[in-house]
Amino acid sequence: MTVPSPSSLDMGPLTSAEAQLMAAPSPAPAALPRARQKRLRQLSRHWRRHGVTLLLAASSICLLFAFWYLGTKYQLEAYIRFKNVPTPAAVLQQALEVTSSSKFLVNVLSSVRRILLGFAIATLLGVGLGLMIGKYQRVREFCMPVIEVLRPIPAIAWVPMSIMLWPSNEASIVFITFVGAVFPILLNTVHGVHTLDRVLLNAGRSLGANELQLFWFIILPGVLPSVFTGLAVGMGVAWVSLIAAEMISGQFGVGYLTWEAYSLVNYPAIVLGMLTIGVLGLVCSGAIHMVGQLVMPWRAFVNGERR
Amino acid sequence: MTGAVGKGLVEVKNLGVVYGRGDAEVEAVQAVSLSVQPGEFVSLIGPSGCGKSSLLSIVAGFMKPTSGVVTLNGVPIQKPGSDRGVVFQQYSLLPWLTVRKNVEFGLRMSGQARAPREDAARTLLRMAGLSAFENHFPDQLSGGMKQRIGIVRALATSPEVLLMDEPFGALDTQTRTVMQEILTDIWQKFRISVLFITHDIEESVFLSDRVYVMTARPGRIKAEIKVPLARPRSADMTRSQQFTDLVNDLKGLIRSESLAAMGSELSCH
Numbered sequence: 001m002t003v004p005s006p007s008s009l010d011m012g013p014l015t016s017a018e019a020q021l022m023a024a025p026s027p028a029p030a031a032l033p034r035a036r037q038k039r040l041r042q043l044s045r046h047w048r049r050h051g052v053t054l055l056l057a058a059s060s061i062c063l064l065f066a067f068w069y070l071g072t073k074y075q076l077e078a079y080i081r082f083k084n085v086p087t088p089a090a091v092l093q094q095a096l097e098v099t100s101s102s103k104f105l106v107n108v109l110s111s112v113r114r115i116l117l118g119f120a121i122a123t124l125l126g127v128g129l130g131l132m133i134g135k136y137q138r139v140r141e142f143c144m145p146v147i148e149v150l151r152p153i154p155a156i157a158w159v160p161m162s163i164m165l166w167p168s169n170e171a172s173i174v175f176i177t178f179v180g181a182v183f184p185i186l187l188n189t190v191h192g193v194h195t196l197d198r199v200l201l202n203a204g205r206s207l208g209a210n211e212l213q214l215f216w217f218i219i220l221p222g223v224l225p226s227v228f229t230g231l232a233v234g235m236g237v238a239w240v241s242l243i244a245a246e247m248i249s250g251q252f253g254v255g256y257l258t259w260e261a262y263s264l265v266n267y268p269a270i271v272l273g274m275l276t277i278g279v280l281g282l283v284c285s286g287a288i289h290m291v292g293q294l295v296m297p298w299r300a301f302v303n304g305e306r307r
Numbered sequence: 308m309t310g311a312v313g314k315g316l317v318e319v320k321n322l323g324v325v326y327g328r329g330d331a332e333v334e335a336v337q338a339v340s341l342s343v344q345p346g347e348f349v350s351l352i353g354p355s356g357c358g359k360s361s362l363l364s365i366v367a368g369f370m371k372p373t374s375g376v377v378t379l380n381g382v383p384i385q386k387p388g389s390d391r392g393v394v395f396q397q398y399s400l401l402p403w404l405t406v407r408k409n410v411e412f413g414l415r416m417s418g419q420a421r422a423p424r425e426d427a428a429r430t431l432l433r434m435a436g437l438s439a440f441e442n443h444f445p446d447q448l449s450g451g452m453k454q455r456i457g458i459v460r461a462l463a464t465s466p467e468v469l470l471m472d473e474p475f476g477a478l479d480t481q482t483r484t485v486m487q488e489i490l491t492d493i494w495q496k497f498r499i500s501v502l503f504i505t506h507d508i509e510e511s512v513f514l515s516d517r518v519y520v521m522t523a524r525p526g527r528i529k530a531e532i533k534v535p536l537a538r539p540r541s542a543d544m545t546r547s548q549q550f551t552d553l554v555n556d557l558k559g560l561i562r563s564e565s566l567a568a569m570g571s572e573l574s575c576h
Contacts, residue, residue, distance in 0.1 A: 122376075202369050204398040207413035208389030208464060222401040298403050301446040 013033075025152035034297055083235065086268040091275070094268035110252035111242060115284065119238050126185030126234070133186075134193025135219065147186070147198065155180035159248050173245045173253070181234035181240030188233070192226025193219060213306025225299060228292040235288055239281045315379065315467030315500040317343040317366060318443045322375035324361045334362050337525035339375070343468065343500045350503045350511035352557070353521030354565045359504045362526070363472050366502060367393050376404055380469060389413050392461030394471040400445040406434065406456055415462035423482075431459040434493060450469045451482040455489060462493070468500045475510070486544060486551075487513055508557045512536075513545060520560045530560050531568035 071082040086094075098104035133140045155176050162172040162179075196219060204218045246255025256272030293300070314367050316372055326337035336358035351359050365368045366377050368387035377384045379391065387393075400409045407428045408415075414424035432438050435455040445453055459467060475483045485567045487510060494501060511518045512534055520530040534553060536544060544550055 009537045177461050197397075197399075199395050199397050200401060202367070202387070203393065203401070204393065204412075204416075205369070205387035206367055206389065206391060206393040207460070209412075210416075213416055217416075218401065221401070234366070261319040262370040296403065298446060 045265070047162045084267055086271055090268040091271045094266075094272045098269075098272065104257070107252050107254055108280070109202075111246065111254045112280065114174050114177055114253065115238055115242055115280075118242070119235060120175045121174075122146065122178045122181035122185055122234060126182045126230065127189050130186045130189025130227075130230075131193060131219065132188045132225070133213075134223070135215070140190075147183070151183050155237070155242040156248075159245055162245075165248055169249060169251060173242065173250060176245040177238050177242045181238035184233035184237060185276075186226070186231040188226045188230025189223055195226070196222040199282070207245030224296055228288065228296070231288050231292075232285060235284050239284070240279065243277055284289050313411065314345050316345050316381070317468055317500060317502060318378045318381075319362070319366070320376050320378075322365065322377065323373050323428065324358060324365070325373040328398055334373075334525040337527050339521075339526065340529055340532075341519050341528060343502050346498050346500055348494060348501045348503065348514055348516045350515040350518045351507055351521060352505055352511045352518060352561065353526060354523050354561065354567075355506060357521045357564070358506075358522055358524065358526030359489070359521055360472055361403045361469050363393075363416075363502065363504050366468075367391055367470050376413045377539035381488060389417065389464035390467045392464065392469045394454070394457050394461050394469065396473045396476055398457065398477075399451070400456060400460070401452055402427070405442050406437065406448070407501070409445065409456060410460045410463050414458065417464065427463060431463055433457075435459045435489070449482075450478050451486055454478065454486060458490065458493065462497060466499065469494075469503065471503045473504055473506065476505075477509075483507075487543060490514065491538075495539060497548065501505060506563060508554050509545065512550060512557065513540060518557065520557065520564070523564045529564065534555065 016138040034091050065088060068085075069088050070076070072087040074082075129143065133143050158176050158179050159172075162175050163169070166172040166175055192274075200218055200222060201214060204214050209217060236254040242253070243255035246253035250256035250259075254273055254276050258270055258277070261267070261269030261273060319339060319341045321334055322339040325335070326333045326335055339358075339362065341349075341351075351362065358421070361370070366373050366384065368391070384391075385557070389535050400406075401412065403408060404412065407425065410428040410431055411424045414427060428439065429438065432441055435458070437452060440448060440452065445456070448456075454477075457474065458469075458471075476485050478486060490513060490539075496564050501514075503511070503514060515534050518532045518534060519528055521527065522529045536547075536549060536553075540547075
């Protein structure tokens with residue numbers, strides 16, 4: 001069962017004595033009240049379960065850094081060449097340097113603003129249009145041909161057209177980010193409407209829901225899981241598109257920064273740019289995942305068990 | 308007849324259902340007439356594919372018949388509505404709503420204020436023995452619990468008639484027996500009419516005042532049998548001679564139809 005027992009709810013925060021006991025290899029169980037023993041058991045189970053996960057995550061990242069460190073240290077040359085690759089220390093040095101001026105931060109914020117704007121527009125339009133296409137056959141028949149033609153065009157291929165189309169550089173980059181994000185969001189929403197269990201719609205109708213209520217109380221929550229799948233995929237594509245657009249046409253932005261570093265033969269800054277993109281992408285995906293869990297608490301359960 | 312205290316008269320007149328067009332045309336239901344008197348519990352049994360679920364969908368208003376008419380209290384049925392509570396074969400609880408909010412759903416749709424509808428839902432959940440689970444999500448519960456909630460949810464809007472499409476089909480035998488007793492209990496409290504679809508003969512006899520037997524495709528009414536067992540009914544009754552006789556009669560009627568259904572399927576291939 002997932003509900004914490006009353007005894008564990010009654011427990012206050014961990015005292016330092018308890019923390020010491022946990023750290024000790026074999027605490028004297030007889031000396032502890034029953035509720036505390038239970039709490040300790042829960043914590044140890046928690047650590048057994050999540051400890052391995054954390055350990056694996058940490059070791060994979062460590063391995064990547066070790067490979068990088070050793071490759072640059074011994075100037076590895078086995079088809080791939082580490083000759084020009086900056087060392088981790090150089091990149092760290094670069095990272096410390098850039099934080100002393102606001103240039104780096106301005107570029108990061110510029111990218112984040114573009115992502116948020118392009119992604120927000122893509123979400124509104126993708127989900128809105130997706131619901132309409134999913135629900136109304138005529139809308140689908142009207143919209144899908146255009147969508148099917150535009151969809152295979154990668155966002156990067158939109159760069160020249162986008163520069164011509166939009167009055168400012170900024171608008172054209174936001175547009176490219178939008179193009180990258182909108183199709184996964186739209187198509188997943190459509191899919192969500194189509195795969196929604198018809199029994200739920202019939203149940204709603206027989207409970208007296210009118211068309212508007214069906215849409216708001218059944219279709220909308222029913223497609224949320226698919227929408228969030230679309231958002232997660234869309235966010236990934238949005239970053240890819242944004243960075244490409246910034247490299248080609250940008251002023252400001254992490255992509256611009258990275259490409260500029262290459263032009264200026266500042267190799268550590270390239271790696272710093274890459275790592276920054278990685279971390280920003282991770283944070284964005286994590287945010288979507290967290291919002292998803294908040295908005296869809298019922299998704300934590302499957303067949304009577306917590307996932 | 309208990310009609311004086313009950314409500315909800317369902318009449319099906321000369322109903323026909325045809326699926327598909329041209330060569331793919333399949334006649335699912337043919338000239339079916341039946342009725343559910345106010346407060347009566349009526350079962351409809353027949354081999355699979357005899358169109359009994361189609362018939363229920365039409366009474367619920369989910370689909371339109373090809374011919375014939377269905378009325379509730381004399382008024383033709385046009386679309387789904389909360390005057391007919393439906394309990395589905397699959398679990399149909401909304402997974403994103405808690406148990407109590409599922410039960411409240413119909414009242415919420417009709418614009419009832421929060422406090423009274425929460426009270427109503429709690430009363431119904433107590434009746435179903437599920438008060439402790441009001442804040443759980445459906446996916447945290449067992450199949451039998453979900454279906455009990457499905458029943459009280461359908462009753463929350465005070466419908467005239469309850470339409471049940473093999474509601475216990477997915478449950479194990481033990482749970483099924485318990486659910487049948489719970490259903491008779493609840494039905495006796497509400498005194499509304501019930502149209503119950505099943506392919507389980509014992510179940511139909513145990514629950515019903517009357518049983519209609521349908522033929523294999525195209526589905527027609529083959530027989531109508533009254534169940535004179537006294538109420539309230541208990542599980543012990545299923546061992547009585549009267550019960551066994553009724554079940555055997557029905558088994559005889561159904562067997563020939565099941566054979567006919569299988570025969571036509573075999574000849575198709």
